[in-house]
Amino acid sequence: MVGANAALGTSAASFSATSSVAVAGAAAGAAATGRRESGVRSPCVASSSSSLSLGVRCRAVSVRRPGLDASRSLRSSLLASGSSGVGFSRNEFFARHEAFFLASNIGILHEARRENGRGLVVRAAVFDQLTDSLEAAWSKLKKEDVLTKDNIKEPMKDIRRALLEADVSLPVVRRFVKSVSEKAIGMGVVRGVRPDQQLVKVVNDELVGLMGGEMVGIEFAKSGPTVILMAGLQGVGKTTACGKLALFCKKKGKSVMMVATDVYRPAAIDQLVTLGKQVEVPVFEAGNQLRPAEIAKRGLAEGKKQGIDVIIVDTAGRLQVDRGMMDELKQIKQVVNPTEVLLVVDAMTGQEAAGLVASFNLEIGITGAILTKLDGDSRGGAALSVKEVSNKPIKFVGEGEGMTALEPFYPDRMASRILGMGDVLTFVEKAQEVMVKEDAELMQKRIMEAKFDFNDFLAQTRNLARMGSMSNIMKFLPGMNKVSPQQIREAEKSLKIMESMINSMTPKERADPDLLAKSPSRRRRVANGSGRSQEQVSALVAQLFQMRVRMKSLATMMQGGSIPGMEGLEEGMKGGRKAAPGTAKRKRSRGFASQLAESGAKSSPKGSGGFGGFAKK
Numbered sequence: 146m147v148g149a150n151a152a153l154g155t156s157a158a159s160f161s162a163t164s165s166v167a168v169a170g171a172a173a174g175a176a177a178t179g180r181r182e183s184g185v186r187s188p189c190v191a192s193s194s195s196s197l198s199l200g201v202r203c204r205a206v207s208v209r210r211p212g213l214d215a216s217r218s219l220r221s222s223l224l225a226s227g228s229s230g231v232g233f234s235r236n237e238f239f240a241r242h243e244a245f246f247l248a249s250n251i252g253i254l255h256e257a258r259r260e261n262g263r264g265l266v267v268r269a270a271v272f273d274q275l276t277d278s279l280e281a282a283w284s285k286l287k288k289e290d291v292l293t294k295d296n297i298k299e300p301m302k303d304i305r306r307a308l309l310e311a312d313v314s315l316p317v318v319r320r321f322v323k324s325v326s327e328k329a330i331g332m333g334v335v336r337g338v339r340p341d342q343q344l345v346k347v348v349n350d351e352l353v354g355l356m357g358g359e360m361v362g363i364e365f366a367k368s369g370p371t372v373i374l375m376a377g378l379q380g381v382g383k384t385t386a387c388g389k390l391a392l393f394c395k396k397k398g399k400s401v402m403m404v405a406t407d408v409y410r411p412a413a414i415d416q417l418v419t420l421g422k423q424v425e426v427p428v429f430e431a432g433n434q435l436r437p438a439e440i441a442k443r444g445l446a447e448g449k450k451q452g453i454d455v456i457i458v459d460t461a462g463r464l465q466v467d468r469g470m471m472d473e474l475k476q477i478k479q480v481v482n483p484t485e486v487l488l489v490v491d492a493m494t495g496q497e498a499a500g501l502v503a504s505f506n507l508e509i510g511i512t513g514a515i516l517t518k519l520d521g522d523s524r525g526g527a528a529l530s531v532k533e534v535s536n537k538p539i540k541f542v543g544e545g546e547g548m549t550a551l552e553p554f555y556p557d558r559m560a561s562r563i564l565g566m567g568d569v570l571t572f573v574e575k576a577q578e579v580m581v582k583e584d585a586e587l588m589q590k591r592i593m594e595a596k597f598d599f600n601d602f603l604a605q606t607r608n609l610a611r612m613g614s615m616s617n618i619m620k621f622l623p624g625m626n627k628v629s630p631q632q633i634r635e636a637e638k639s640l641k642i643m644e645s646m647i648n649s650m651t652p653k654e655r656a657d658p659d660l661l662a663k664s665p666s667r668r669r670r671v672a673n674g675s676g677r678s679q680e681q682v683s684a685l686v687a688q689l690f691q692m693r694v695r696m697k698s699l700a701t702m703m704q705g706g707s708i709p710g711m712e713g714l715e716e717g718m719k720g721g722r723k724a725a726p727g728t729a730k731r732k733r734s735r736g737f738a739s740q741l742a743e744s745g746a747k748s749s750p751k752g753s754g755g756f757g758g759f760a761k762k
C-alpha cells in the first residue's frame with residue numbers, strides 16, 4: 146500500500162483541500178393554504194362528512210448509562226482523533242470524514258442490537274458560549290495535582306459566571322455551584338485522572354441531574370386515544386410544535402389527528418391545516434364561532450370515531466399569562482381529559498421560560514415542556530433551569546422551523562454537548578435513519594479487510610449527506626464546534642471536486658484503486674475527464690490507500706469497545722483508584738494515541754500531508 150503511494154510520487158498535501166466531507170441540501174417545503182370550511186381536512190384522510198370541520202478536550206467524562214460502550218468508544222475515538230485545543234487544523238477537520246464513516250457504520254451495528262428506538266437529540270449553536278466559558282474554568286486546574294478548597298475557588302467562580310451568563314436562575318446556580326464544590330473537594334486524588342478532568346466529571350454529573358437525569362418521553366394512553374393538549378404564550382412556536390409532534394408520533398407508527406381550537410388569531414387554523422398537509426396528518430377544525438372547549442370536545446369525538454391513536458389539541462396563545470387563558474385551558478382540559486399537557490416555551494426567554502413552566506403547572510397542571518427555538522439561543526439557560534425550577538421535565542426540544550426539527554430531550558447527551566464532548570449517540574441515530582444495518586455490516590467488513598474503495602467512499606459520503614447539512618452533523622461530534630463556517634464551505638466544495646474525479650473513473654478503477662495507482666495514463670484520463678490536475682487525482686488515490694489503513698486500525702479499536710482513556714477515568718471515579726501510572730491500563734491509553742499517530746505516519750509518505758492530522762497532536 147505504501148508502495149502504491151510511493152508509486153504515485155505525489156504530494157497528497159494538495160489533496161487536503163480536495164478532501165471529502167458530506168454535504169446536504171435539505172429543502173424546506175412550501176405549504177399550501179387550507180380553506181376555511183368544514184370537516185377534518187386531510188391530504189391523506191378523506192374529508193369527514195361532519196359539518197365540523199469539552200472542546201473541554203477532556204477525553205474522559207463518563208455517561209452513566211448501561212450499554213453504551215460502543216458509543217463511548219466512538220466518542221472517545223473521535224475525541225482522541227481530534228483537536229486538543231481551540232481552533233482546528235484543516236487536516237484534523239478533514240480527518241473527521243473517516244471518523245464519520247466509522248462512527249456511522251460501527252454505531253449502526255451496535256445500536257441495531259439495542260431494542261429501544263430512541264429519537265434524536267438537539268444540535269444547535271446553543272451552549273457555544275457556555276461551553277467556551279466552562280473551558281476557561283478547567284484550564285485553571287491544568288497544573289494542579291489535586292482538587293482543594295483553595296484551587297477550585299477560581300474555577301468555581303468561572304462556572305458560576307458562565308451559568309449566570311447562560312441565564313440560569315440565581316438560586317439554581319447557587320445550588321449547583323455548592324454541590325459541585327462539595328463533591329469536587331471530596332474526591333481527593335484519583336490516580337490517572339487529572340484534577341481538571343475530575344472537575345469536568347463532577348460538573349457533567351451535576352448537569353445531567355440538573356436537567357432531570359433521565360429522558361422523559363411521551364406517555365401514550367393504555368387504551369383509547371392519547372390526547373396531547375398543547376399550551377403556551379403567543380408566538381412561542383406552539384402550532385409549529387403541534388405539527389412537529391404529529392410527525393414524531395407518526396414516525397412511531399401512530400395515527401394522528403390535530404385539533405384547531407385557536408379561534409382568536411385569524412390565521413391560526415389555516416396555519417395548522419397547512420402544517421397538517423405538510424406532515425400528512427388530518428386536522429379537525431370547526432371555524433371560529435364555537436368555544437374552544439366545544440371544538441376540542443367535537444375533535445376528540447371525531448378522533449375516537451376514526452380510531453385515531455394520538456389527538457393533538459392546539460390552543461390559543463396570549464401575550465402574557467392571564468386569567469382568561471388559564472380558564473379556557475382548564476375548560477379544554479376538563480373536556481378532553483388529556484394524557485399529556487405540554488407547555489411550549491421559547492428557549493430564548495431563558496430563565497423566564499422556567500418560571501412559566503412553574504406557573505402553568507400550578508394553574509392547570511402540566512406533564513412537561515417543549516423547549517422551542519433552541520437553535521436561536523446560544524446561552525441555554527432555559528434548558529438548564531426548567532426541571533429544577535418547575536420540577537417538570539423538558540420532553541422535547543425544537544431547534545428549527547422545519548417539521549423534523551423536534552427531538553426528545555436527553556439530559557445526559559445535552560450535558561455532553563455543553564461540555565464540548567459532542568453527541569455521538571445522536572449522530573449514530575441519524576445514521577440509522579439513512580443506512581440499513583446490512584449495508585453497514587458490509588461496509589464494516591470492507592473496512593476491516595482494508596478493501597474500502599472509491600465506490601464505498603461515494604456511498605458513505607452520500608449517506609452522510611442524507612443525514613443533514615455538514616454543519617448540523619458536525620455539531621454532534623466532539624471538538625467540531627470549533628470548525629469555522631469558512632472551513633465547512635471549503636470542505637463542501639472539496640467534496641464536489643472529489644466526486645467529479647471519482648465520477649470520471651471507470652467502474653473497474655473505482656473498485657480497484659490499484660489500477661490508478663499503477664497507471665499514470667489512467668490518472669491522466671481521469672484528470673482530463675474531471676477537469677482536474679493529474680496531481681489532484683494522484684493525491685486522491687494516495688488518500689484512499691491511507692484511509693484504508695487508518696480506518697481499519699481505528700475500526701479495530703472501536704470494535705474492541707474499550708477505549709482506555711474513558712475507561713480509566715470511569716473506574717477511577719468509581720473509587721477504584723487503581724490506574725496507577727505505568728499500569729497496563731495507562732500503557733494501553735498511550736498505545737491508543739500512539740497507534741493512531743503511527744497509523745497516520747506509516748501510511749503517509751513523507752510530506753504527504755493529507756489526512757495527517759488524524760493522529761492526535
Ligand SMILES: Nc1nc2c(ncn2[C@@H]2O[C@H](COP(=O)(O)OP(=O)(O)OP(=O)(O)O)[C@@H](O)[C@H]2O)c(=O)[nH]1
Pocket residue numbers: 377378379380381382383384385386407410413461462463517518519520521543544545546550
Ligand atoms: N428558529 C425556530 N423557529 C421556530 C421554532 N418553532 C417555531 N418557530 C417559529 O416561530 C414562529 C411562531 O411559531 P408559531 O408556531 O406560529 O407560534 P404559536 O405559539 O403557535 O403562536 P400563536 O398561535 O400566535 O400563539 C414561526 O415563525 C415559527 O416558524 C424553532 O424551534 N426554531
